[in-house]
Amino acid sequence: MGIIKTRAGHVADDLRKRILGGEFKGGAQLRQDALAQDYGVSRIPVREALLALEAEGLVQFHPHRGAFITELSSATIRELFELRVLLEGKALAQSIPRLSAAHLEQASQLLREYDAALDAGRQVDGWSEFNAAFHTALYQAAEMPETLALISHLNTKCDRYVRMQLLYSQEIKKAEREHQQLLELARAGHSEQACQLLEQHIREACESILAVFERSLLQGAQA
Known part of the structure; x- marks a missing residue:
């Protein structure tokens, strides 16, 4: 059982990177037989990996059809970011004091570490990890573990769209300044101003992502 878990974890980690990196498009089917052959494992760890990714919101199982990459709509993306505004604003306000x-x-x-990564030319690689860790560092003093778990879940669901936005809109430097x-x-204890900036930061990222997302849909329709 331990070996299966280890293999399932490896498959889940690699599939997550491929999904978030844009290799699989929303709505694409993930065939378990093909993945098992691709990774050189049986179907059991592949299914365990897909179930783990389903829990993260990256994969959906459809009855009698199998596993598919979660496909988000513009309305869903906006809803996810509105939830981020509510939850992250609450966490930051309680944490700052x-x-x-x-x-x-x-x-x-x-x-500082992310500055060094940017200087080394790694524009998108590692962005999600640094971004999540930075925000968590500012929120953790709130001592709201359930809220932080929900924020982490939302960020995972949004991650591939954030990567797409950063890749095509070149807004990493803007996010870094903010x-x-x-x-x-x-640091100055200005909770109200910090929460206002955070809300602006999240909402503007959402609008930028929606612009890129809708442009990609238009290009797909014209292809």
Whole structure:
């Protein structure tokens, strides 16, 4: 059983990267036999991996048809980001008065590490990990584990669209500047201004993603 779990974890990790990297389009079917052959494993760890990705919102199972990449609509993307505004704003507002020097240094260190990654030319690679870790560093003092778990789930569902946005709109530098501003407001204890900036940050990212997403749909229809 332990070997199956290890193989399932490997398959899930690699499939997640391929989905988030845009290799599979929304609505594409994931055939278990083909994946098992691709990864050199039986169908059991493949199914376990797909079930794990279903729990993350990246895969959907349809009765008698199999597993498919989750396909989001513009309305769903907007809904996901509205939920982010509500949950992340609440977490940040509760966290800022409780942030310690260690929390702030952790967030600052993450920004320095991401600066170094940008300077090395890794524009999109690792963005999601740094972004999630930075926001978590600012929210963790709120001591709201269930809320943070929901935020993490929402970010996973949005991740491939954020990557697509960053790749095609070249807005990484803008997001980086806003992260720095958010850190400074949090450091100064300016909770209201920080929450306003966070809301703007999330809503503008949503609008940019929707523009890219709808353009890709239009191009697909014209192809």
